[in-house]
Amino acid sequence: MEKKPVISATRSLATQLLFLISSILFTCPSATARELLVGFKASPSSSVSSFQSLLNDSTSTFSLGFLRVNQTQLALTVIHLPSLQPLWQANPTSSFRWSDKTQLFFNGSLVISDPHKRSFWSTGTSQQGDRVVLLNSSNLQILQKQEVLWQSFDFPTSTLVENQNFTSNMSLVSSNGLYSMRLGDDFMALYARFKDGKTQQMYWKHKAMEAKAEVVQGQGPIHARLESDGFLGMYQVGKTAVDIQPFNSFHRPFDRFLMVQLEPDGNLKGYYWAQTAWVLDYQAITETCELPSPCGPYGLCRPGSGCSCLDNRTQVDTASFQCIDGDDQSGDFCSGSDDFWVLRRKGVELPFKELMDSDTTSSSAEECELSCQRNCSCWGAVYNNATGFCYPLNYPIQTLVGVGDESKVGYFKVRTKRSWHKKMKVGIRVLGAVIVVLTGVVLGYGGYKIWNRRRRGPQWVLEEKTEVAPGPYKNLGSASFKSIEMF
Ligand SMILES: *[C@@H]1O[C@H](CO)[C@@H](O)[C@H](O)[C@H]1NC(C)=O
Ligand SMILES: *[C@@H]1O[C@H](CO)[C@@H](O)[C@H](O)[C@H]1NC(C)=O
Ligand SMILES: *[C@@H]1O[C@H](CO)[C@@H](O)[C@H](O)[C@H]1NC(C)=O
Ligand SMILES: *[C@@H]1O[C@H](CO)[C@@H](O)[C@H](O)[C@H]1NC(C)=O
Ligand SMILES: *[C@@H]1O[C@H](CO)[C@@H](O)[C@H](O)[C@H]1NC(C)=O
Ligand SMILES: *[C@@H]1O[C@H](CO)[C@@H](O)[C@H](O)[C@H]1NC(C)=O
Ligand SMILES: *[C@@H]1O[C@H](CO)[C@@H](O)[C@H](O)[C@H]1NC(C)=O
Ligand SMILES: *[C@@H]1O[C@H](CO)[C@@H](O)[C@H](O)[C@H]1NC(C)=O
Ligand SMILES: *[C@@H]1O[C@H](CO)[C@@H](O)[C@H](O)[C@H]1NC(C)=O
Numbered sequence: 285m286e287k288k289p290v291i292s293a294t295r296s297l298a299t300q301l302l303f304l305i306s307s308i309l310f311t312c313p314s315a316t317a318r319e320l321l322v323g324f325k326a327s328p329s330s331s332v333s334s335f336q337s338l339l340n341d342s343t344s345t346f347s348l349g350f351l352r353v354n355q356t357q358l359a360l361t362v363i364h365l366p367s368l369q370p371l372w373q374a375n376p377t378s379s380f381r382w383s384d385k386t387q388l389f390f391n392g393s394l395v396i397s398d399p400h401k402r403s404f405w406s407t408g409t410s411q412q413g414d415r416v417v418l419l420n421s422s423n424l425q426i427l428q429k430q431e432v433l434w435q436s437f438d439f440p441t442s443t444l445v446e447n448q449n450f451t452s453n454m455s456l457v458s459s460n461g462l463y464s465m466r467l468g469d470d471f472m473a474l475y476a477r478f479k480d481g482k483t484q485q486m487y488w489k490h491k492a493m494e495a496k497a498e499v500v501q502g503q504g505p506i507h508a509r510l511e512s513d514g515f516l517g518m519y520q521v522g523k524t525a526v527d528i529q530p531f532n533s534f535h536r537p538f539d540r541f542l543m544v545q546l547e548p549d550g551n552l553k554g555y556y557w558a559q560t561a562w563v564l565d566y567q568a569i570t571e572t573c574e575l576p577s578p579c580g581p582y583g584l585c586r587p588g589s590g591c592s593c594l595d596n597r598t599q600v601d602t603a604s605f606q607c608i609d610g611d612d613q614s615g616d617f618c619s620g621s622d623d624f625w626v627l628r629r630k631g632v633e634l635p636f637k638e639l640m641d642s643d644t645t646s647s648s649a650e651e652c653e654l655s656c657q658r659n660c661s662c663w664g665a666v667y668n669n670a671t672g673f674c675y676p677l678n679y680p681i682q683t684l685v686g687v688g689d690e691s692k693v694g695y696f697k698v699r700t701k702r703s704w705h706k707k708m709k710v711g712i713r714v715l716g717a718v719i720v721v722l723t724g725v726v727l728g729y730g731g732y733k734i735w736n737r738r739r740r741g742p743q744w745v746l747e748e749k750t751e752v753a754p755g756p757y758k759n760l761g762s763a764s765f766k767s768i769e770m771f
Contacts, residue, residue: 320339320416321415322391322413323390324389326388327385334351335347336350338388339416340365342420345366346363346418347363347365348416348424357381358380358381359380360374360388360405362418364541364557372436372440372443376459378401378404385400392411392414394409411433414429422436441459442456442459444508444543445542446510446542447510447511449508452466452468452507457546462476463476463548463576467505469505469506470491470494471490471491471492472490473486476682478680478682479615480614483679485639486639488568488636496524507519507520512542514534515531516566530566531556532566533556540558549575551568552567553568554566554567572587573586573587575683576635579591579683581681582594582627582698583607583684584629584684592686594632594684594694613681616660617697626695626698627695628695629684629694630693631688631689632666632685634684634685635685643655643673646667646672649669656676656695659676663681664694665677665695666692668692670691
């Protein structure tokens with residue numbers, strides 16, 4: 285904690301007096317700055333092992349600073365000081381080195397840059413701010429006079445704290461980037477990114493109950509807020525909630541700080557701080573097997589008895605949840621060259637089938653399978669014999685739920701190891717390249733020789749002896765041999 289915020293020397297006498305009076309009035313323990321002014325600069329200090337604080341709120345509960353992610357990396361975060369829990373993070377997708385070359389500065393915008401990794405983040409405040417403050421709500425603000433130009437509450441990462449507004453153009457994203465939360469017209473939902481690109485699968489949806497107020501079309505989007513009274517509320521206009529999701533501590537009048545977090549397992553959990561630990565106060569998904577992928581790809585989750593694998597010949601590796609050997613199970617089968625084998629399993633169901641599109645045109649399990657087999661973007665299908673519903677899966681297979689009902693059947697594609705096929709192709713390509721290059725060399729050399737002979741006349745006899753004509757062929761032979769041997 286070497287670098288202390290720079291207090292501008294141009295602070296007027298009046299403000300200094302005010303500061304003095306207020307520090308006497310509120311008996312500030314130490315006269316540390318409550319704001320960062322234009323010109324502020326700080327770099328991580330090598331002596332700090334976990335968190336380097338740069339700016340505290342008035343209660344010293346929250347702090348903006350550098351948080352060590354690991355040995356080499358840092359994140360610019362607002363943390364809850366007693367627990368070191370990050371509540372907000374500047375650009376979670378880029379990393380900054382814990383090095384004195386990395387610098388945070390305030391020039392009207394708050395900027396952090398790491399020249400070595402060329403990573404850069406800025407609040408990009410369009411107008412020039414004159415100070416940065418951290419409120420006792422954990423909201424980090426850039427102000428110009430009293431006007432708020434930018435605030436961290438508008439850019440949540442994976443956490444919402446009490447009284448933070450969550451609007452329809454925001455999203456919460458889990459720290460591993462896999463799951464997100466967004467608002468719809470009259471609902472709140474969680475989405476998984478099982479496949480690259482834009483396709484996101486909704487796996488949890490909470491529609492507004494509209495008990496006390498209704499969602500009126502055309503009255504604008506809804507927003508959500510975590511209320512200090514112990515609930516997650518959804519609102520459209522006014523102060524009356526269109527929906528309330530109560531926490532365990534709902535209406536219990538004790539002083540606590542609340543937050544909700546989108547966890548790396550895809551669950552949305554609420555907590556309150558109880559002096560020494562965070563206490564679980566709410567969870568969107570209460571059954572483990574209803575999480576998006578609790579047992580990993582090709583896993584099978586049985587309520588009450590945990591994880592196994594869809595392929596009952598493999599044992600689930602509980603440390604990594606690997607049911608299928610390492611090879612890449614991503615993308616789809618539309619590039620043409622990817623082969624797959626098929627895994628079938630009775631007594632399986634999708635964990636969030638009510639949120640999946642079903643195809644009612646299949647009249648049998650065979651038909652359901654066939655429609656998936658023919659479709660290169662389909663990874664599998666689950667058929668319910670009782671209802672005749674066929675659920676095609678357009679993303680790599682995740683965990684399924686084990687059920688007693690054997691008439692629910694699953695068909696799953698497993699990508700065969702690309703290795704042989706792919707490496708053969710690579711090998712052939714390498715061989716081709718070698719032939720082309722060597723042919724070029726031979727022709728070029730031959731051409732040069734002929735040209736040289738013509739130019740220099742009799743010298744060719746001498747050079748003939750060092751001619752390496754048979755050489756390239758031999759080299760080519762051994763090169764191609766190598767390329768085959770390698771694969
Ligand atoms: C913030 O508060 C913590 C704990 O009280 C203290 O260690 C740290 O120095 C403070 N940081 C600043 C910038 O005042
Ligand atoms: C530190 O974390 C970053 C990003 O999370 C990662 O890329 C890097 O490999 C990690 N370094 C070490 C030494 O663990
Ligand atoms: C602050 O610094 C950043 C990065 O160097 C720069 O892009 C930006 O224009 C600067 N802002 C002002 C108001 O000078
Ligand atoms: C936070 O600050 C506001 C005014 O800015 C004040 O009304 C409120 O009591 C403070 N809360 C706590 C917990 O200090
Ligand atoms: C959240 O929204 C309410 C009304 O919609 C507003 O009064 C309040 O100031 C907002 N809070 C923040 C921190 O932006
Ligand atoms: C996000 O939505 C709010 C209203 O819900 C609106 O005031 C704000 O301008 C929007 N922000 C962006 C970046 O679109
Ligand atoms: C494994 O699954 C197959 C097909 O579902 C079933 O026929 C077989 O009995 C199962 N074996 C074990 C050991 O559970
Ligand atoms: C193939 O499957 C995808 C995803 O299940 C679906 O969106 C698409 O319509 C299917 N295509 C055909 C031709 O059935
Ligand atoms: C599926 O349903 C049909 C009739 O709807 C029935 O004849 C058949 O036995 C069922 N198959 C299984 C595996 O339950």
